[in-house]
Amino acid sequence: MHRPRVLIVGAGFGGLACSRSLAESPVDVLLIDRNNYHLFTPLLYQVASSLLNPSDIVFPVRQVFRRVTNIEFVYGEVTGVDLAGRTVQLTDGRLLIYDFLVLATGSQTNFYGLDSVKQVAFGLKDLSEALELRNHVLRCFETAAAAPDDESRRRWLTFVIVGGGPTGVEYAGALSELVYLELRRDFPTLDMGKVRIVLVEGEDRVLPTFAEELGLDTSHRLRKRYGIEVRVGERVEGAAPGSVRLTGGGIIEAETLVWAAGVQPSDLAGRVQTSRSGSGRLCVDASLRLPDQDRVFAIGDVAAASHEGSEAPMLSAPAIQGGRTVAQSIRRQLQGKAPVPFVYRDKGIMATIGRNNAVAQVGRLRLKGFLGWVAWLAVHLYFILGVRNRIAVLAGWAWNYLLRDRPIRLIARARSRGTADS
Amino acid sequence: MHRPRVLIVGAGFGGLACSRSLAESPVDVLLIDRNNYHLFTPLLYQVASSLLNPSDIVFPVRQVFRRVTNIEFVYGEVTGVDLAGRTVQLTDGRLLIYDFLVLATGSQTNFYGLDSVKQVAFGLKDLSEALELRNHVLRCFETAAAAPDDESRRRWLTFVIVGGGPTGVEYAGALSELVYLELRRDFPTLDMGKVRIVLVEGEDRVLPTFAEELGLDTSHRLRKRYGIEVRVGERVEGAAPGSVRLTGGGIIEAETLVWAAGVQPSDLAGRVQTSRSGSGRLCVDASLRLPDQDRVFAIGDVAAASHEGSEAPMLSAPAIQGGRTVAQSIRRQLQGKAPVPFVYRDKGIMATIGRNNAVAQVGRLRLKGFLGWVAWLAVHLYFILGVRNRIAVLAGWAWNYLLRDRPIRLIARARSRGTADS
Numbered sequence: 001m002h003r004p005r006v007l008i009v010g011a012g013f014g015g016l017a018c019s020r021s022l023a024e025s026p027v028d029v030l031l032i033d034r035n036n037y038h039l040f041t042p043l044l045y046q047v048a049s050s051l052l053n054p055s056d057i058v059f060p061v062r063q064v065f066r067r068v069t070n071i072e073f074v075y076g077e078v079t080g081v082d083l084a085g086r087t088v089q090l091t092d093g094r095l096l097i098y099d100f101l102v103l104a105t106g107s108q109t110n111f112y113g114l115d116s117v118k119q120v121a122f123g124l125k126d127l128s129e130a131l132e133l134r135n136h137v138l139r140c141f142e143t144a145a146a147a148p149d150d151e152s153r154r155r156w157l158t159f160v161i162v163g164g165g166p167t168g169v170e171y172a173g174a175l176s177e178l179v180y181l182e183l184r185r186d187f188p189t190l191d192m193g194k195v196r197i198v199l200v201e202g203e204d205r206v207l208p209t210f211a212e213e214l215g216l217d218t219s220h221r222l223r224k225r226y227g228i229e230v231r232v233g234e235r236v237e238g239a240a241p242g243s244v245r246l247t248g249g250g251i252i253e254a255e256t257l258v259w260a261a262g263v264q265p266s267d268l269a270g271r272v273q274t275s276r277s278g279s280g281r282l283c284v285d286a287s288l289r290l291p292d293q294d295r296v297f298a299i300g301d302v303a304a305a306s307h308e309g310s311e312a313p314m315l316s317a318p319a320i321q322g323g324r325t326v327a328q329s330i331r332r333q334l335q336g337k338a339p340v341p342f343v344y345r346d347k348g349i350m351a352t353i354g355r356n357n358a359v360a361q362v363g364r365l366r367l368k369g370f371l372g373w374v375a376w377l378a379v380h381l382y383f384i385l386g387v388r389n390r391i392a393v394l395a396g397w398a399w400n401y402l403l404r405d406r407p408i409r410l411i412a413r414a415r416s417r418g419t420a421d422s
Numbered sequence: 423m424h425r426p427r428v429l430i431v432g433a434g435f436g437g438l439a440c441s442r443s444l445a446e447s448p449v450d451v452l453l454i455d456r457n458n459y460h461l462f463t464p465l466l467y468q469v470a471s472s473l474l475n476p477s478d479i480v481f482p483v484r485q486v487f488r489r490v491t492n493i494e495f496v497y498g499e500v501t502g503v504d505l506a507g508r509t510v511q512l513t514d515g516r517l518l519i520y521d522f523l524v525l526a527t528g529s530q531t532n533f534y535g536l537d538s539v540k541q542v543a544f545g546l547k548d549l550s551e552a553l554e555l556r557n558h559v560l561r562c563f564e565t566a567a568a569a570p571d572d573e574s575r576r577r578w579l580t581f582v583i584v585g586g587g588p589t590g591v592e593y594a595g596a597l598s599e600l601v602y603l604e605l606r607r608d609f610p611t612l613d614m615g616k617v618r619i620v621l622v623e624g625e626d627r628v629l630p631t632f633a634e635e636l637g638l639d640t641s642h643r644l645r646k647r648y649g650i651e652v653r654v655g656e657r658v659e660g661a662a663p664g665s666v667r668l669t670g671g672g673i674i675e676a677e678t679l680v681w682a683a684g685v686q687p688s689d690l691a692g693r694v695q696t697s698r699s700g701s702g703r704l705c706v707d708a709s710l711r712l713p714d715q716d717r718v719f720a721i722g723d724v725a726a727a728s729h730e731g732s733e734a735p736m737l738s739a740p741a742i743q744g745g746r747t748v749a750q751s752i753r754r755q756l757q758g759k760a761p762v763p764f765v766y767r768d769k770g771i772m773a774t775i776g777r778n779n780a781v782a783q784v785g786r787l788r789l790k791g792f793l794g795w796v797a798w799l800a801v802h803l804y805f806i807l808g809v810r811n812r813i814a815v816l817a818g819w820a821w822n823y824l825l826r827d828r829p830i831r832l833i834a835r836a837r838s839r840g841t842a843d844s
Contacts, residue, residue: 036564036833053475055830062608075564128835142497186484388829407810408477411458413550
């Protein structure tokens, strides 16, 4: 008997949730990803700041579905989708035929067309970017320690982080702890008073998507407790090796520019013959289907799902909920029923600055400081995949909390052969 | 007051032991390494086989000497030594002057001039090689799972390991466990009966430096319990992508060639204006000094220290002992006394095949099987640096022992930018 084949592109939060919901349904699922792991992106900044191992926040996709007979993993990168021919093309030339297609390819760093920034900035959106940033920051301190003059030393010790959303705030706080609690001990001859961490945000306060009091509280803590220079209402408009240019002409001399200013839908979105919203996300109907396609869905960051008159935010929650909704719709359509509409239920947002410091906002509830931090820890531990990862992350946090140690301080070197590490 | 400056090149077993022995001595020590960490090489094959994290077997050099005031770390790579000018040159152009110099740059993979092998083989001597091998082996199984025909699938599932010394034996055993205990569950559609692990050793038995009974016992276990094809008395004389050529003309079709057939002194040894032994190691006198140099020492793999009419083996023990001896000699020479001679005390050798299986040889004592394995575990846990690493390694081993899980199964991708990961 031929079972309908569901192709799911992307094993992020959305694709994984959709696959799981289709376990033991009367379909054959092929889940495709260019990485062999699911990445828990909310903790990426902790890999970038020498606290966690890469393996603590990734989970092999094949292991998720070991006991599931109707889901198969395909390691590969999708380059194109032929909606008329109902096929998906992989970089290695393979063509995969589908009955149902779910596009869940997520998003990538958005440089907003600033090519000079793209040349020198570090993103913080996938594992290789996080590792590259970790290696770079540690190398900055080594270079500063060996610098022949104060001017270049200052440049190696200046870190500009662009984007005051959760990623920028969390990384800035983690970098501050790495420097002032840890590297201070590694580099006794370096004057840590020369370190400058600058957080640049275009809106008039950090965490602009949070309630005003939480954003202001966060600004205050970043400045007073973390020694971070918070610059709101300013934007970066260009960069060159060793310098960052702000709107208004200001220049910050820095060898490190971290770009956490925004994301855009993954490249694949631009290669599908369909309509896109102003943000580049794929237009979808109320059931997350592409226009005029009753068996092609898009979920998560790549889809312009409507929510309260606008688009659902690019967060894990709408991706997970979308994946579940689409799984339900596919099952219903197989029975000749109509798909279900997608309704995003906002579960709240949170961001941590560091030890004992986080903000959380769930409905009308607002938490900050220690309480917010405990909530943040609990939620992240709960959502991370796999017992081992949960133990490893908890152990890493406990070690860091008690000893102020960020132990993953290795500078990994590229092989001459030019292939990957990690 | 000018304190004599001791330059130590290399933070491996020898360089680290020498530095530690000079802590609080009346000298200023500059310890130079191109990596910012000390690597515990004996467990490298466990990183290559998805069992341990890189951070579990590396330790930041700066952390070792945090509480030591007379030792400073220099992150850099030495390109040349000027014995007449008493300076050492770094790749970034820095020139460092020394009063005493200790060369402890260790060794690297030796391809014995086989260029075709060097092109395609994976080494197992430094961290980037181990990670590259891990990524490659996992990718082999993904590629095999997607292979269009049996012939290519077989090639992706054939692994040739050259060198039946401890590194080759240990990696072969670990690879067998990775495949038959772990990947078997990840790839239910792949016939693991098609996997072929071949261990090639030029001598007439594996572990030729061990007592004959231990070598034969190891061969037997590798074949019967680990499903490994042990081929002794054969050598690899060439390779091309997808195939390995043996002496005698035999060809093994394989996409993976792991080269654990030997090591040679690091490149720097060839750039010092002094004499070398037949193995390329630096000639040294009884106190490990270069000929006609009373303040320049060489220790460990890079030095041809004499031992029982031959050269001391390239192991961690002679490097550590050499480092301590040289530290003592430097202190004595500062007091106008003669340096002490180096006497290598053989502490024994050991190698593990896998779960409950190892051989150890200490003097006349010979251990194998479970007892050998317990001894192996204890010795390695004892010698690894740092409390956190000890906990992490022990936890990793316990997890693996109880669940047969090798959790670090991520294929790390290189960044387009081409820089390092990990």
